[in-house]
Amino acid sequence: MNVLLCVQRYLNLVEQSVLGASAPLASGVRRASVQGGRAGRLMHSHKFVELLVVIALSAGAGGLFGAVFDRPLWPAVLHGLTIGAPILLFERGFLLPQLRSKLRRASTPTFLILSLIGMAMAVVAGNALAEGMLRAAEVSWSEPEVSEGITLVYSLTIAALLITAFRVRDLIGPKTLLNLLLGRYHKPIREARVFLFLDLTGSTRFARQNGDRKALALLGRVFALLAGPVRRSGGEIDDYIGDMAVVTWQLKRGVRNAAAVRCLYDFLDEVERDAARWRQDFGEVPRFRAALHCGSVLTAEIGLERHKITYFGDVMNTTSRLEGLAKELNKDVVLSTELLDRLQPLPEGIQMEDLGIRHLRGHDEPLAVSALVRGSS
Template identity: 45%
Template sequence: MRCAVRFGPLFWTGAVLFGAGAGALYGLIFGTVHPAISAIYGACTGTLLLAFERRLILSGIQARLRRLSTPLYLAGSVAAYLALIVLGNAVAGSLIWNAGLLPETLVDLMLPSTRVVLYSLAVSAVAGFVLRMRDLIGTEMFVNLLIGRYHRPVSEERVFLFIDLVGSTSLAEDLGDMRFQALLGDFMAALAEPVRRCRGSIDDYIGDMAMVTWPLERGVRDARCLNVIRAIREQIDRDAATWQARFGITPDFRVALHCGPVVTADVGVEKHKIAYFGDTVNTTSRLEALCRELGETVLVSSDLLSRLKVPPGFAFEDLGLRALRGRDQPLGLFALRSGLRRA
């Protein structure tokens, strides 16, 4: 089973409502047009801008912009936003003209004024900042920080997935520091969309390793915590030609999966972070190190696997009970034997 698409009807409904609300607010503030009319403009323009921001349209342009220097990136982003604002207004103006809602000519209805452009850019900047902050620390963590859920420590059960880049030391020596950091950055970026589709949250980066988590019920539902591994493999393999052209390799990875109780808390003063404490996190870290020692691609604890309905195509070998450093009781481990294929 593939992971459900994250950007479904809910996203598009939210994008339309956000744009319409921003447009209606423009009508209320400036009073030059009825809020209902400005809501139509806002819905069309806002949907295009949010779709661009989420890389659902013009993703190739987004990728090229991100490789530019900061001044060129900002100039290119503003130019893209301006083009989409003009396009959004043209679409909305055409709809309003065809519906006969206003007496102006088609050209007048389609062309945005300077004030409309500046207002749209300002709203886009605020929305983009919020989305980038959400992307920076993860959707779930961002929301939890906003609502103060972990202002006091909370005991909960979570699924933890630790994923790291295979051969990072030798790759750093072969590629050099700068190219290796570019490779590592691209590898971490490749995790984002599969994790998002599988309803997970990338909560931390530690060296060449990323920590992905789910609340227990969400992570085991539809075996999302397993399906995300396959989704990551497919994401990387789809771009194999690009990886080879840029770095001469297609990245491999190792994964450790475990679940259990943790204490979750908002820590820090000037810089806040939601952190997880407890044996579950330490055990997952030990499993990730054991992957290296045993030469395994994926290790899953028996605690987690017993809670999952294993999807078709996945097969595991029982490695029996293993003693882990810092843990009193041995832990049952399973190694993945099939389910990930190279393109």
């Protein structure tokens, strides 16, 4: 019972830390939702699920250690929590998020070395914390010289596997990695999807004035910032094409609670909130042009030495034409009325402007098009 009390106290500390660290993030999402209502509740639910996953993985790794090396179960679980939870919370962006962002932007060798050093420190600190809690609870664990050595080797092995998996996930995307491992699109599948084409405007001018390296640094900052809103909305970044990002959602997920639109404005709000830093680092705040559309695509896994999940269908070409139309009409956000009808109601403060029936280049059939603008509801 003493060990259970130690575990419970530790979980309480972890939960308080996570909820406190995620409060600013949840607040940002609530500002993009309908008075922070349904989207805010979904955000808290999502964070709570992530917390449970972190706890389960950490406790499971500790339990496995106990089973493999014949150690008592509950002390092993406690070691798993004190060692694994901080590592996973850091990886998920709950702890020291700015440091995590810088680390993920590093080159792969630097990322691996620094991650391994950091995890080794976390192993030593977590092991010491667990040992202290067990001594305070007067619970026998094992001979210290044996326990510390085995725990360190085991933890570093698991850590090395984790950081390798995390890096691969970062390189190709978490959902893409999962789908490739499961072979979901090994055979082409017809599915309905929402697509967002997000283009950084003025990038050619910026590169000409500031040089290619500065322009590339700007793009890197922009795409790194986009990852958070996309993940929170349940979408996935499909590709980067020059200065444009292609984001996609399965249709039901993308239209539910106008998730695709909320993702876009969540991202734009984050850019505006950090305007001073953009001006300091790049001399201006980036501006964007976006197009959204939905439709049926054929999704398939292609490639041999480099696997990729790709989408085939007219919806991709149409979204690209809509992005061109947005530029032609000087509109920030353009979307097909077909998608707009599915997205209702729109987030508070976002209004629709009817652009009528438009003939898009390369399309025989005209398309009803609308724009999204900020305004009072």
